[in-house]
Amino acid sequence: MFAVIMAGGKGSRFWPRSREKMPKHLLDIQGERTIIRETVDRIRPLVPPERTLIVTGRSHAAELIRQLPEIPAENILIEPVGRNTAPCIGLAALHIQKRVPDAVMLVLPSDHRIGDEITFRRVLDAAGKVAAGGNSLVTIGIRPTGPETGYGYIEQGDPFPAGGDGEIRRVRSIREKPSLEQAREFLRQGRFLWNSGMFVWKASTILSAIERFLPELHAGLLQIREALGTEREEEIVGEVYSAQKAVSIDYGVMEKAEDVLVVPGDFGWSDLGSWDALWEISEKDGNGNVARGGLIGIDAFDSLVHSPGKLVALVGVRDLLVVETDDALLICRRGQSQDVRKVVEILERKGLKEYL
Amino acid sequence: MFAVIMAGGKGSRFWPRSREKMPKHLLDIQGERTIIRETVDRIRPLVPPERTLIVTGRSHAAELIRQLPEIPAENILIEPVGRNTAPCIGLAALHIQKRVPDAVMLVLPSDHRIGDEITFRRVLDAAGKVAAGGNSLVTIGIRPTGPETGYGYIEQGDPFPAGGDGEIRRVRSIREKPSLEQAREFLRQGRFLWNSGMFVWKASTILSAIERFLPELHAGLLQIREALGTEREEEIVGEVYSAQKAVSIDYGVMEKAEDVLVVPGDFGWSDLGSWDALWEISEKDGNGNVARGGLIGIDAFDSLVHSPGKLVALVGVRDLLVVETDDALLICRRGQSQDVRKVVEILERKGLKEYL
Numbered sequence: 001m002f003a004v005i006m007a008g009g010k011g012s013r014f015w016p017r018s019r020e021k022m023p024k025h026l027l028d029i030q031g032e033r034t035i036i037r038e039t040v041d042r043i044r045p046l047v048p049p050e051r052t053l054i055v056t057g058r059s060h061a062a063e064l065i066r067q068l069p070e071i072p073a074e075n076i077l078i079e080p081v082g083r084n085t086a087p088c089i090g091l092a093a094l095h096i097q098k099r100v101p102d103a104v105m106l107v108l109p110s111d112h113r114i115g116d117e118i119t120f121r122r123v124l125d126a127a128g129k130v131a132a133g134g135n136s137l138v139t140i141g142i143r144p145t146g147p148e149t150g151y152g153y154i155e156q157g158d159p160f161p162a163g164g165d166g167e168i169r170r171v172r173s174i175r176e177k178p179s180l181e182q183a184r185e186f187l188r189q190g191r192f193l194w195n196s197g198m199f200v201w202k203a204s205t206i207l208s209a210i211e212r213f214l215p216e217l218h219a220g221l222l223q224i225r226e227a228l229g230t231e232r233e234e235e236i237v238g239e240v241y242s243a244q245k246a247v248s249i250d251y252g253v254m255e256k257a258e259d260v261l262v263v264p265g266d267f268g269w270s271d272l273g274s275w276d277a278l279w280e281i282s283e284k285d286g287n288g289n290v291a292r293g294g295l296i297g298i299d300a301f302d303s304l305v306h307s308p309g310k311l312v313a314l315v316g317v318r319d320l321l322v323v324e325t326d327d328a329l330l331i332c333r334r335g336q337s338q339d340v341r342k343v344v345e346i347l348e349r350k351g352l353k354e355y356l
Numbered sequence: 357m358f359a360v361i362m363a364g365g366k367g368s369r370f371w372p373r374s375r376e377k378m379p380k381h382l383l384d385i386q387g388e389r390t391i392i393r394e395t396v397d398r399i400r401p402l403v404p405p406e407r408t409l410i411v412t413g414r415s416h417a418a419e420l421i422r423q424l425p426e427i428p429a430e431n432i433l434i435e436p437v438g439r440n441t442a443p444c445i446g447l448a449a450l451h452i453q454k455r456v457p458d459a460v461m462l463v464l465p466s467d468h469r470i471g472d473e474i475t476f477r478r479v480l481d482a483a484g485k486v487a488a489g490g491n492s493l494v495t496i497g498i499r500p501t502g503p504e505t506g507y508g509y510i511e512q513g514d515p516f517p518a519g520g521d522g523e524i525r526r527v528r529s530i531r532e533k534p535s536l537e538q539a540r541e542f543l544r545q546g547r548f549l550w551n552s553g554m555f556v557w558k559a560s561t562i563l564s565a566i567e568r569f570l571p572e573l574h575a576g577l578l579q580i581r582e583a584l585g586t587e588r589e590e591e592i593v594g595e596v597y598s599a600q601k602a603v604s605i606d607y608g609v610m611e612k613a614e615d616v617l618v619v620p621g622d623f624g625w626s627d628l629g630s631w632d633a634l635w636e637i638s639e640k641d642g643n644g645n646v647a648r649g650g651l652i653g654i655d656a657f658d659s660l661v662h663s664p665g666k667l668v669a670l671v672g673v674r675d676l677l678v679v680e681t682d683d684a685l686l687i688c689r690r691g692q693s694q695d696v697r698k699v700v701e702i703l704e705r706k707g708l709k710e711y712l
Binding site: 015016296298299307310311312313314315316317320322324327328329330331332333335336337339340342343346347352355 | 371372652654655663666667668669670671672673676678680683684685686687688689691692693695696698699702703708711
């Protein structure tokens with residue numbers, strides 16, 4: 001089994017720590033290790049570094065190599081521009097197929113948080129076996145813990161194999177991020193899982209699916225395949241990417257394909273998508289505070305303080321997200337961290353590049 | 357006329373900007389100039405640098421000299437330990453009397469904010485004339501703008517001179533910081549002024565009053581007078597100070613003396629005693645925010661941001677005091693900045709000297 005880690009994210013929601021040069025997955029937001037470091041370490045018992053590929057943008061490759069010295073340089077795949085997940089996965093599939101024609105590939109986002117790593121690997125292993133045994137597109141669904149509107153949902157259908165009594169099911173439908181009302185209805189119905197963005201399939205299977213549902217992308221991938229390992233590889237990848245539309249694998253393939261399976265998982269998953277999410281999943285002190293860096297709290301509750309190396313005193317405040325870096329400071333009401341993107345937009349509009 | 361600026365304050369309420377080594381009056385909290393710089397500049401049309409004395413602690417003298425190069429070094433008087441205002445004023449009176457036996461001295465705190473400097477100087481000039489013409493202790497009273505509980509109050513009595521129709525009055529009583537109820541009653545009665553801590557008198561007059569009401573202090577001052585200008589001056593000042601009790605001129609003299617006059621003033625006075633006070637007196641933007649340093653506000657109101665050199669983004673917050681320095685960050689609910697002292701107490705208790 002190969003692993004493909006998609007590390008193309010910008011992570012502007014983690015401003016001011018995340019920057020154009022330093023997206024979320026390259027940061028140690030949650031602990032000692034950076035998020036990509038944790039992701040690589042987590043799958044290592046299943047997939048060794050030689051079979052772990054990372055797809056990223058040119059400006060982040062050097063930092064990735066620095067953080068992950070055990071990953072061979074040829075396993076870092078550069079996307080000249082971001083075109084969402086479908087081209088990214090297609091490009092990785094080409095590389096894997098070239099090495100081991102019938103390999104199974106595990107596709108993972110770079111920036112998730114997993115609470116229970118043992119169960120996580122057990123689920124991936126089971127999904128890998130199913131993928132290896134046929135030509136299904138296998139996705140990992142997360143048992144929802146609430147009516148989240150920030151995630152897509154997967155509707156489970158019949159058991160797989162037919163008449164079986166295991167947990168694997170056929171996918172009946174894939175739904176975009178719902179309204180709160182819809183999300184509540186999904187939870188009530190009980191057969192919906194969160195779409196984790198994690199997939200397992202044979203490289204040949206996903207390339208066939210791309211050929212069927214995204215023929216323009218497939219044509220581009222064929223051009224790239226011809227150029228792989230030649231002097232013209234970088235040039236051709238650049239041409240193909242610039243000609244592609246951005247399309248997600250969910251929208252482009254998964255929602256249309258028929259032989260899609262879902263393996264449910266229950267391993268403390270979070271997409272760690274915002275400072276709010278970080279507070280939610282972090283262990284709190286007796287006052288509900290989460291502090292990275294020294295904190296002196298006086299009448300201070302339910303707040304996140306991310307200020308490595310600077311003492312922070314909170315007096316008479318609650319429900320704040322406080323994030324401090326060398327050149328910028330964010331103070332955000334807890335529950336409103338989706339608006340951090342607006343700060344980044346203002347910085348872009350004002351041309352304040354040094355803060356981006 | 358001589359001026360004496362009392363610069364012994366610690367200003368822990370302005371933590372984290374104010375530190376043991378850098379009390380409030382040495383900081384540029386409000387504008388371009390430091391507070392002591394503003395104080396000296398403000399009186400300069402009345403009192404030139406050669407006649408301006410500054411009383412301070414040993415650890416702040418070098419910084420004072422750096423900030424105020426025009427003040428002659430012999431005008432910087434060092435107190436070996438702080439003993440509140442009575443010894444400070446007595447020491448300054450000795451020095452002044454030695455130079456000009458019958459000089460009038462104007463006593464000013466180092467850290468006040470004055471909105472209308474022209475009126476301020478006019479009031480001081482009037483007070484100086486009254487002080488020069490007799491043996492009264494003259495104090496400056498501020499017309500109250502609200503029932504402040506953080507200030508002392510001066511009760512006005514009969515006009516001075518008797519039967520006159522000017523604004524100068526005899527002082528009937530001096531009151532410590534009142535309860536809110538008392539403060540409201542003071543305002544209702546209309547004859548109370550805030551005690552500004554600014555005084556004008558002859559050096560000889562205040563020394564006589566100290567002799568009468570604080571005989572132990574006076575005895576010590578006589579010892580110091582003998583030693584002034586000799587090799588033993590520093591040693592004797594040290595001995596005398598260590599033997600004195602801390603006592604304020606208000607409690608030790610003004611509340612007991614009979615010939616006390618008050619000149620009312622109305623010149624935008626504030627003791628600038630806290631981050632809350634700084635927000636109150638500062639010009640706000642359309643959202644009620646006061647920013648020193650770059651501010652990006654999204655749904656952010658009525659806050660103070662003091663972060664020279666670092667960009668601050670406020671998202672979804674209101675009524676915050678945000679103060680950022682190289683090594684510490686304070687985030688305090690507006691209206692609660694008196695509790696900043698508690699932070700300093702905790703730092704002292706924990707032995708975190710580097711933040712004090």
